[in-house]
Amino acid sequence: MTDESTRSAAQDELRSARTALFVPGDRPDRFEKAAASGTDLVVCDLEDAVTPERRSEALGAVADWLAGEARACVRTNASGTTELEAELTRLRGLPGLLAVIVPKAEEPAELERIHRHLDVPVVALIESAVGVARVTELAAAPGVVRLGFGHLDYSVDIGSGNGRAAMLTARSAVVLASRLADLAGPFDGVTPELDDVDRVADDATYALHLGFAGKLLIHPRQVAPARRTFTPGAEEVDWAHRVVAASEQGGAVRVDGSMVDAPVVARALRVLSQNREV
Structure with missing residues (x-):
């Protein structure tokens, strides 16, 4: 494939994905298990799933995996952190890097900078009041292919519970911004209940009815119910x-x-x- 066709294929893969499964970046023993889970996207997590003292080790493990035959997205650390700059240096040019998920996205210019540096698509994760207020600009930033909504971090930022009523305005704003920017429907946030597959399906159904087209996941057993929900019967x-x-x-x-x-x-x-x- 040419570079241009590779970019186009990556964008198509991101746009059509229904499930994106996080795997801790400091657990390389789980990388292949995540890839075999049936998820549309594997997301090697360098942020929330990894303690600060292990982030350098996690970056090395992820970079080594993506230097081979593996293909995955990476959730970086947030803009303004020292970890992000190290990640941008180490991840650049890796053949298996499909895209980056940028947490706590708030600055369109920063998303464009990350995209141009890595030359891969960006998924902007909206997780703050500032992010919601600027979501239309973020969705239109060069290199952004899709949005995600992190309701757990957002609820902390605005000082609310994370129930559906409290999150409705923000969720709808993320869906609307995606449509205005002609992006695929966004990814909804994670369901923290690991053993409750019915809750995963219920959360996914609710998100689907609001206009979301996929879901972020944190355990392989969540993949099947989420995929079924976002796939027509x-x-x-x-x-x-x-x-x-x-x-x-x-x-x-x-x-x-x-x-x-x-x-x-x-x-x-x-x-x-x-x-x-x-």
């Missing part, structure tokens, strides 16, 4: 096929007793574009 796919077929007849038509108009056809086409094997 057989009945929905069948409906979409019938809508598209009916629309090709021209004139006013109905499917399942409902009128088929342009928005309905657009929704059906979106369902068919998302119809991938779970």
Whole structure:
């Protein structure tokens, strides 16, 4: 592949991803397990999952893994930290670096700087009041391919609980900014309950209804329920096929007793574009 085709393939992979599984950067024994989990994206985490004293070790382990045949995203540390500058130096040019997830994104120019330095796509993680206030600018920054919403950090920043009502305005702002910038639907934040797969599915369903198109995950057992949620089911796919077929007849038509108009056809086409094997 040429450099340009490689970049395009990476962007397509990011745009279509439904699940992004974090794996601690200082646990190289878990890297291959994460890759085999069925997740769309593996995210080697150099931030929250790693204690400050082990971040240098984690960076070395991640860089060594991505220097070989592996392909993954990396969550860096936040802008303004000494860790980030070391990460930008070590990660540059690694063949397996698919993208970087930048936490606590607040400055569009900083996202562009990171993108240009590493020459890979950027996922901007919105986790603060400033980030939400500037989310439209952040979504439009050069190199940003997708947004994510970190509701746990955001709730701490604004001094609220992290329940759905408290997070609704921010979640909707992230979805709206993604649409205005013509990005794929954003990633919703993690579900901290590791053993409750029903909670993962419920959280993912709620996010899907708000306009999110994927979810950040912290354990391999969360992958399957999240992927199922963001993948159209057989009945929905069948409906979409019938809508598209009916629309090709021209004139006013109905499917399942409902009128088929342009928005309905657009929704059906979106369902068919998302119809991938779970």
